[in-house]
Amino acid sequence: MSIQTAKEVDDEAAAWALKVDGGGLDAEPTAELQNWLDGDPRRGGALLRAQAALSFLDRARALENGTPQSLAQPVSRGPGFTRRGMVAAGAGGVLAASLGAVAFLAGEGPRYATQLGEIRKVSLSDGSTVDINTSSILNVALHTDARNVVLHRGEAWFEVAKDPKRPFLVKAGVARFRAVGTAFSVRRMNEDAELLVTEGRVEAWLSGSDGGRVMIDAGSKILLGPDTPLRPESAPDEIERSLAWRGGQISLGGETLLEAADEFNRYNRRKLLIDNPVLARRQFVGLFRTDDPHSFALAVAATSGARVVEDAEAIRLR
Amino acid sequence: MDQTRSEIVAWVGGQILPHEADLRGWLRRGGASECDVDDIVQEAYCRLAALKSVSHITNGRAYLFQTARNVALERVRRARIIRIDYATEIDALNILDSEPSQERVVDSRRELQRVRILIEALPERCREVFKLRRIHGLSQREVSDLLNVTENVVEAQAARGLRLILAALAGEANADPKVSGRPAHEHPNRKRGR
Structure with a gap:
């Protein structure tokens, strides 16, 4: 026997309430009624309710006769976020990815760091914003022909202002993510980096690997590391939940x-x-x-x- | 001392059932899904049905709400996946907040009006049978003769009427502004009852 829904129980109880009503409420239940009642513990309650409804109606006859708080903060630039860094990098005149280590460091741009438990929103001069999660460190360099982010530790969500001339590149360990105008988060976990895309598309690949590149669409995620397959996974609800830290x-x-x-x-x-x-x-x-x-x-x-x-x-x- | 079944039924009809729609709204405010609400309310009636006497209960409405809250919390604790926010919401639901306005308790004319509306909202055939049986007190046989239909039809229509009235009692958005003023989300199948 399949389990009845609450409504099915109620409907049967209504029929029984009317039958019993004729015979008198205080008489012993008939074998048939007792059998019905014994079939499901919910039926006793449903019968009482249905009988109470009849009583309620009879009464009428008698009467007739007689946020979380927002963590968004205004622009909070780190120290040294000046044109100096951009000019220095611009003088290099090449993409950061092709620079040597020293030159790259010089062009790394200002550093942002959050303490344990701190969640911070940063507005960048190109119109993009970065929400930085707890215990994170990253550098942001805005060049004339590229926007480069290095995520050293932790997690950040990027809402990237559209600018086809300046691709937005995030380095996280050996993982690389590139976007033009889109929104996504990157979290570093030891060797690996997890990408969650909330808007648009992001291109992902591993540095120094010929394993190819993969496009990740909004609502999908991928874990990228030396030993992980290049396989995106669609998980829109999970992504939304994972980013609740922004609030x-x-x-x-x-x-x-x-x-x-x-x-x-x-x-x-x-x-x-x-x-x-x-x-x-x-x-x-x-x-x-x-x-x-x-x-x-x-x-x-x-x-x-x-x-x-x-x-x-x-x-x-x- | 034990009470008779008819005494208990009359008490439930007068002191419990009129508050059921409010109870459902209150539970939904605590985050219960439509399905949860049905099951919680049903279980609450089961507990009332197990009582041998209700003479110790001074406030039926508060007793109903308290019973339903206990049922809801026990269900949360038994669930495979524990919905903490729902449990804390249910736990935080204030019984006092559920109190109806004073005039609503004492105004029997309004209660009468409510019953009239419930009956008038029934489909025509059903309403006719229901009125003859319940308001005018005719027997099934008498109604059958009067309307020239079989007793089976009378029986079926009366049962249908009671089912519809039970559904309306469960679903109606009634005069309590604390309940009806809330956004009515997550219950698409309640429209008919309004």
Whole structure:
């Protein structure tokens, strides 16, 4: 027997309510009714509700007779973001990619760094913006014929102003990403770099490899590293959730508690630790502030029966 | 002391059922999906059905909301994937916020008006049968003779009428502005009830 929906149960209950009504509510249920009631625990409640509706109507007859806060900040240029860097690079007159190491460093442009837990929005002079996630370091060099970003550590989301004459290139380890006008994020993870494209297309390849290049469309992502296949994956919902940090939030969509803790620990000095292996594998859905692992832990405890133990160093769930 | 079934049914009809639509709105505000709401409400009625007496309950509405909240939280905890934000929302739902305005509680004329609207909204055949049976108190046989249809038709139409009224009681956006003023998202199948 298949399981009935709530509505199917209600509909059968309505028919029973009318039948019983004729025979009197306080009589013992007939064998047939009892059989129906025993078939599904929900039926008793549904019958009561249907009978209550009749009673409600009869009563009428009697009466008739008698945000997260926005983290967007105004332009916040790092020290040394002047024309000097651009002129120096412009004097090179060639693409940064073809420059030697020393020359490249000279043309790396200003450096932006965020502290643990800091999320920062930077407006660039070409009209592009960069949202920089926690514990990240990057350099941005805007040349006359190219825009070069080096992501040394962490994660950033780029909203690139359209300029076909100046391709926007992001280096992250051995990974390379090129866009003209589009929006995407790059996260460095040791040797690998993950690209999430939110708008337009981005070209991705590995430096020093003849493995070819691949175009990644909006809603797709790719993990690029020495040992990863050049295979993009469509995951629009996941990408949207992954970028919740731009609003200072962590969006969980069925991640395990262990994965969730790793995510919180990217932003906070006081670490979230899961001492219970069964609990660590349970999956969670929800939207949380990156800077409030305490509330998250309490919510986990309240919904899963776990216990929270805290000290100055860590918040433990067990 | 145990109460009779008819006493309990009358109490549920007078003190619980009129608040069901508000309860559903309240649960949706807490982030429950339409499917969750149906299941939670059904389970809440099951718990009421298990009561031998309701004489200890002074405020039916608050009791209903409290019961539904307990059901919702237990469901969240049992789920394979725990929706924390939903659980905290449900947990944070304030029973006091759910209180209706005072005049709504005492105004029996409005209650009568509400029943009239429910019955008048039924399809014609169904309404006719339903009125003769429930308002005028005719038996199934009498209605069958009067309308010159079989008793099976009378029975089927009466059941249909009750189903539609139950659906309307569940779905109607009623006079409580705290409920009806909220955006009505995520429930495309409620339009008919309005």
